[in-house]
Amino acid sequence: MSTSAVMHVEDDPERSTKPKQKESLETKVREEAENRGSLMFTSDSSHLKSMENNLTKERCLTGQRSKPKLVSAQAVLSSRLLPESIQEEPVVTSENATGTPGNMAPNAVMDYHEFNGGKPTDEEREEKDGTTTSTEKDSLTDSSKVSRKAMWRAGQRARWKGKRRERLGGSVEDLTQESEAEAVQKDLGNHEIRWRHQQQHWGCKESKDQGSIEKEDRLCNRSRGQGTMEGDSETKGSVSHNILSRVLAHSLASSSSSSSSSFNCSSAESDEVFSEGEEIIKKKDMRRCRSWRTFLTMMQWSLRRQSSWIQLAGHQGNIQLGEGGEVLKRFNEVEDSCLQALMSDPLRRFVPRYYGQIRRNGETYIRLEDLLSGLKQPVIMDCKMGIRTYLEEEIVKARSKASLRTDMYQKMVKVDPTAPTEEEHERKGVTKLRYMQWRDSTSSTTTLGFRIEGIMMETGVVLRDFNKTKAKSQIIDALLLFSNRKVLILKAYLSRLEELKETLKESAFFSSHEVIGGSLLFVHDHTGKANIWMIDFGKTTPTLEGVHLKHDVPWVEGNHEDGYVIGLNSLISLLREAISEAAGQILEKQNQQTHHQETNDKTNPPQTESTSSDLLKKTANTNELV
Ligand SMILES: Nc1ncnc2c1ncn2[C@@H]1O[C@H](COP(=O)(O)OP(=O)(O)OP(=O)(O)O)[C@@H](O)[C@H]1O
Numbered sequence: 191m192s193t194s195a196v197m198h199v200e201d202d203p204e205r206s207t208k209p210k211q212k213e214s215l216e217t218k219v220r221e222e223a224e225n226r227g228s229l230m231f232t233s234d235s236s237h238l239k240s241m242e243n244n245l246t247k248e249r250c251l252t253g254q255r256s257k258p259k260l261v262s263a264q265a266v267l268s269s270r271l272l273p274e275s276i277q278e279e280p281v282v283t284s285e286n287a288t289g290t291p292g293n294m295a296p297n298a299v300m301d302y303h304e305f306n307g308g309k310p311t312d313e314e315r316e317e318k319d320g321t322t323t324s325t326e327k328d329s330l331t332d333s334s335k336v337s338r339k340a341m342w343r344a345g346q347r348a349r350w351k352g353k354r355r356e357r358l359g360g361s362v363e364d365l366t367q368e369s370e371a372e373a374v375q376k377d378l379g380n381h382e383i384r385w386r387h388q389q390q391h392w393g394c395k396e397s398k399d400q401g402s403i404e405k406e407d408r409l410c411n412r413s414r415g416q417g418t419m420e421g422d423s424e425t426k427g428s429v430s431h432n433i434l435s436r437v438l439a440h441s442l443a444s445s446s447s448s449s450s451s452s453f454n455c456s457s458a459e460s461d462e463v464f465s466e467g468e469e470i471i472k473k474k475d476m477r478r479c480r481s482w483r484t485f486l487t488m489m490q491w492s493l494r495r496q497s498s499w500i501q502l503a504g505h506q507g508n509i510q511l512g513e514g515g516e517v518l519k520r521f522n523e524v525e526d527s528c529l530q531a532l533m534s535d536p537l538r539r540f541v542p543r544y545y546g547q548i549r550r551n552g553e554t555y556i557r558l559e560d561l562l563s564g565l566k567q568p569v570i571m572d573c574k575m576g577i578r579t580y581l582e583e584e585i586v587k588a589r590s591k592a593s594l595r596t597d598m599y600q601k602m603v604k605v606d607p608t609a610p611t612e613e614e615h616e617r618k619g620v621t622k623l624r625y626m627q628w629r630d631s632t633s634s635t636t637t638l639g640f641r642i643e644g645i646m647m648e649t650g651v652v653l654r655d656f657n658k659t660k661a662k663s664q665i666i667d668a669l670l671l672f673s674n675r676k677v678l679i680l681k682a683y684l685s686r687l688e689e690l691k692e693t694l695k696e697s698a699f700f701s702s703h704e705v706i707g708g709s710l711l712f713v714h715d716h717t718g719k720a721n722i723w724m725i726d727f728g729k730t731t732p733t734l735e736g737v738h739l740k741h742d743v744p745w746v747e748g749n750h751e752d753g754y755v756i757g758l759n760s761l762i763s764l765l766r767e768a769i770s771e772a773a774g775q776i777l778e779k780q781n782q783q784t785h786h787q788e789t790n791d792k793t794n795p796p797q798t799e800s801t802s803s804d805l806l807k808k809t810a811n812t813n814e815l816v
C-alpha cells in the first residue's frame with residue numbers, strides 16, 4: 191500500500207471525539223443485537239409479535255426519520271412469508287401434537303379447540319390444573335394419544351379441503367393434482383434463476399456452501415427441464431402445493447427458533463414434518479414429488495434468503511424481493527434507460543444485472559439481480575455518492591415554484607431543532623431543495639463527496655443514524671465497525687473500489703451522465719465474500735450532446751459536475767486509513783502476545799516439543815484477528 195495515499199486522520203480535529211462516538215455506536219449495536227437475539231429465538235406462537243417488536247425497536251434505534259423509509263429484514267419476512275395457505279394449514283409436528291400447544295401457532299390451537307367443541311383436552315386440562323404428574327402423563331397409553339392425534343388431523347384435513355373447495359369452487363382432488371404440479375414447476379423456476387445468478391455473482395470463489403447449492407441446482411434442472419426467466423413473471427402462491435406449504439410452515443417454525451441455524455436435511459428432521467399419523471398421505475405425496483427433501487432444502491434456502499434480504503436505504507416500498515429471487519424496483523424511466531445503457535458499458539461488471547420490466551398487481555417494476563444472493567447473513571452498507579444529491583433542475587424548480595414540505599421540516603427538527611430558520615419554524619415547512627442542501631452539508635456529502643446511508647450488521651441490526659456522520663474519524667469508525675475490523679474484508683473493498691475507479695475512466699456512460707443520488711452498495715459475509723455495486727440510477731441524467739463530465743472537480747451551478755470521483759477517492763483513502771488502523775491493532779496484539787510469551791518463557795523455559803503447537807496457536811490467533 192502506498193503510504194503517500196494514506197490520509198492522516200490525526201490532522202482531523204474531530205478525531206479527538208472518536209472514543210466516545212465509537213463507544214456509543216458499538217454499544218448501540220451490542221444492545222440491539224442482544225435484544226434481537228432474544229426476540230429471534232422465540233417460539234412460533236410469538237413470532238409475529240417479535241417481528242413487530244423488532245420493527246418498533248429499529249425505529250427507536252434509528253429514531254431520526256419522521257417518515258421511516260425502510261423496513262427491517264424481519265418485517266420483510268413477516269409480511270411476505272405468511273401466505274394464506276400457511277395460516278390455514280397449521281403444521282402438525284410430533285411435538286405440538288403430543289401436548290405442547292404453546293409451541294403451536296395461535297390459529298392452530300383455536301382449530302384444535304373447535305374440533306373438540308371448544309373444550310380443552312384432557313392433556314390441556316391436566317396441564318392447566320397441574321393435577322397430573324409427568325409420570326402419570328407418560329403412562330397414558332400411546333394408542334389413546336395416537337387416536338386423538340389422528341382424529342384431530344382428520345378434522346383439520348377435512349376443514350382445509352372444505353375451505354379450498356369453497357375458495358376454488360372445484361374439487362380438492364383437482365387442486366392437489368393440477369395446482370400442485372403447477373406450483374412445483376413455478377417454484378423450481380424461481381429457484382433456478384437464483385442459483386444461476388448466484389454462480390455468476392461470486393465467480394470461482396465458491397464456498398463449500400455454494401457447492402451444495404449447485405448440487406441442488408442440478409437436481410432442480412433435472413426435475414424441471416429447461417426453465418425460462420419469464421416463466422415466473424406472475425407467479426403467485428407457489429406455496430399452494432400442500433407439501434410445500436407444510437414444509438414452508440415447518441420452516442417458519444424452525445426459522446423463528448433460530449434465525450441462523452444452518453439447514454440440515456436429515457431424515458430425522460424431515461420426519462418431524464410428517465409424523466407417523468400422516469404416513470399414508472406422506473407416501474402419496476412422496477410419490478408425486480419424487481424427492482420432497484429437495485423441496486424442503488429449497489424452501490429452507492429460500493426462507494433464509496428472504497429473511498436476510500433487506501432494503502437498507504431509499505424509499506420504503508420502492509423495492510422488494512421478487513419471487514424468482516430477483517429484486518423488483520418500482521419503474522422509473524430514467525433509471526430503466528440507464529440500466530439498459532449500462533448493460534453494454536464497461537461498468538456492467540459493477541451494476542446489478544438488468545432483466546427488463548415486469549408488471550405486478552397493475553404496477554411496473556424493473557427486474558434486477560439480487561446483490562445479496564449467495565451471501566450468508568450479509569453485512570451491508572449503502573453509501574450515497576456525490577457532492578450533492580439534488581439535480582440542477584431541482585434548483586430551477588425551487589426558484590420558480592417552491593412548495594413547503596412539512597415532512598422534511600420534521601425530519602430536520604428531529605436531527606437538529608436549531609437547523610430551521612425562524613421563518614421555517616413559523617411555517618413548519620422547508621423546501622425540498624433547502625432540506626437536501628442541509629442534509630448534504632450536515633453529513634459528509636458536501637465535504638467528502640459521499641455519505642453513509644445505512645449499515646446492516648451480521649446480526650441483522652440496522653443502523654441508519656448517520657445524518658451527522660461527517661468527520662473522517664467518524665467514517666473510519668463506521669468502516670471498522672461494518673467490517674468488524676477484518677483487514678481482509680477491508681482490503682477486498684479497497685481493491686474493488688480501485689478497480690471501479692479505473693473502469694469509470696473507460697466508461698462512455700459515466701462521462702456522459704450526471705450521476706446524482708447513486709449509491710455504492712457494499713456487501714460481505716463471514717465466509718469471506720465481499721463486493722461493491724453501483725445502484726440507484728433514478729436521478730442519473732444524460733448530459734447535453736458532446737458534453738463530458740469530469741466527476742472530480744467542484745460543482746458550480748451550470749457545470750453539472752456531480753463529484754462522484756471525489757467521493758470515490760475519499761472512500762479509497764478512508765478505507766486505507768481503516769486498514770492501517772485495523773492492521774495496527776493486530777500488530778499491537780501480536781506484540782503483546784510475544785511479550786507475554788517471552789515473560790512466560792523466562793519463568794517456565796519452553797520444551798522443544800511444544801514449540802510447533804505454540805506456533806500454531808499464534809497463527810490461529812492471528813487468523814482470528816484478520
Ligand atoms: N439489486 C439489488 N440487490 C439487493 N439489494 C438492493 C438492490 N437494489 C437496491 N437494493 C437495496 O435497496 C436499497 C435502496 O436502493 P435504491 O437506492 O436503489 O432505492 P431508492 O428508493 O431509489 O433510493 P433513494 O431514495 O436514495 O433514491 C439499497 O440500500 C439496498 O439495500
Ligand SMILES: O=P(O)(O)O[C@@H]1[C@H](O)[C@H](O)[C@@H](OP(=O)(O)O)[C@H](OP(=O)(O)O)[C@H]1O
Nearest residue numbers: 255259505579598601622626629707728729
Ligand atoms: O434521506 P432523507 O433524509 O430521508 O431524505 C430523502 C433523500 O434525500 C432522498 O434522496 C430524496 O429522494 P430523491 O433523491 O428521489 O429526491 C427524498 O426526497 P422525497 O421525500 O421527495 O422523495 C428525501 O426525503
